[in-house]
Amino acid sequence: MFFKLAMRNSRRSRKENGLFFASLVVSIVAFYIILALSHQDVMIFLRSLESDAVNSLLQIAAVFYVFSLVMLFFLIYYASKYQLERRRHELGMYIMMGMRRSKLFALLIAEDLGSSVVALLIGLPIAILMSEVVSLLTARLVGLGVIGHHVSFSLQAVILTTVGFVAIKLAAFLILSGKLARKQIGDLLVDTPETEKKQLPAPVYGVSAVLGLVALVIAYCQGIGGYSWISVKYMAVTITLGFVGMFLLFFGLRLFVDALARRANGSKPLAVFGFRQIHENVVTKSGTLAISSILILGALCCCGAGVGICISRQN
Missing domain, CATH: 1.20.58 (Methane Monooxygenase Hydroxylase; Chain G, domain 1)
Incomplete structure (x- = not known):
């Protein structure tokens, strides 16, 4: 029953927030393409000709990957915060019907993990295909030829993409679900106005x-x-x-x-x-x-x- 409820809520969340889910898939595609650059035969060929320039490009790609992870964390945090705020009454009803707060916390994490797995299952195949298309186009531009091209699947890029995406998504959702699970039932069921924050000197x-x-x-x-x-x-x-x-x-x-x-x-x-x-x-x-x-x-x-x-x- 618990897993059915988690999967049902996760599926409903993806339908109601299709644009946000699509942006997660696009980010997975972009992460894999960036991380798989060093394993493409075109980049290996160019490194043999211009090693300094290619190495500088790969360093910039690594920095861009980390920077994109930071930006994606804030995007996930505020988008998930808005989604959880919309579900306050629903979560309050779960607690009022007898669900423990620890179980509610586990439910929210399970829903998020379900959406993450679906996004990875959709995004990774698209990313691998697009990476090969980009590699083929680049090979034609540099004169390498289609015959000399080899399929370059990067397991390291898949692992780094999966770990980075799941880590930031889980970190953002852990913060939000932890705050929400600690709230009282009255705060969840009743819309209370925001109080003014304490002023410092x-x-x-x-x-x-x-x-x-x-x-x-x-x-x-x-x-x-x-x-x-x-x-x-x-x-x-x-x-x-x-x-x-x-x-x-x-x-x-x-x-x-x-x-x-x-x-x-x-x-x-x-x-x-x-x-x-x-x-x-x-x-x-x-x-x-x-x-x-x-x-x-x-x-x-x-x-x-x-x-x-x-x-x-x-x-």
Whole structure:
């Protein structure tokens, strides 16, 4: 009965959130293609001609894989959080009917594992096929020929794709399901408004904003100045500074928004209401705003890199 309920809920979740499930399949395909590059005969042939350039490309691919895992973790976390919030009443009914919290926690994990297995069973065959198609097209472009091409199945890429995908998906869902399983029945069955978070002293927010701004300036200076491209270590430092700086900046911005809201107390009622809404969203959702900004920045960087590569190839 337990496994039937878990599989039924997992199947229903995939149907109701088809776009999210499709994005997971696409991420699996992308992970395998990135990780299987070094095992393709085309890359082995090019490495014999231009070893430095190919090795640099493979290092960038490894960094891109780790960066994609981080971005996918936040995508899974917030998408799963929205899905679980929609099911609060259902989960509360399970507890009210006698289901233990440990069993409810196991139910949520089983549902997530079921969706992960289905995504892997769909995504891995597509990834292997697409990897061979890309390898064939690249072989024709470099003049290797179809006859000299060999099928390059990478077991290592399959293992790394499976482990990375399941690890981040399980980590995100463990955090969310653990929080939800600890809630009281009344909190699950009744929609309670969000309470305002506890305010820290004003200097804490000011220092946070200043440190965040400094970290972002250093990260941008390293990236624009070219220091981040010297090695993977420098790139990791730049990305870390960017992440930390974005979170600290948005966390400290609530001080300035609060100051603007106080100044607007004597203004028009509509202005006061607008500032209060901004203040509430920044105070309670600063982490969400920081993650959204990082995702938008990452998308713009990838788009800019693609445009630059196209222009350089045309010239």
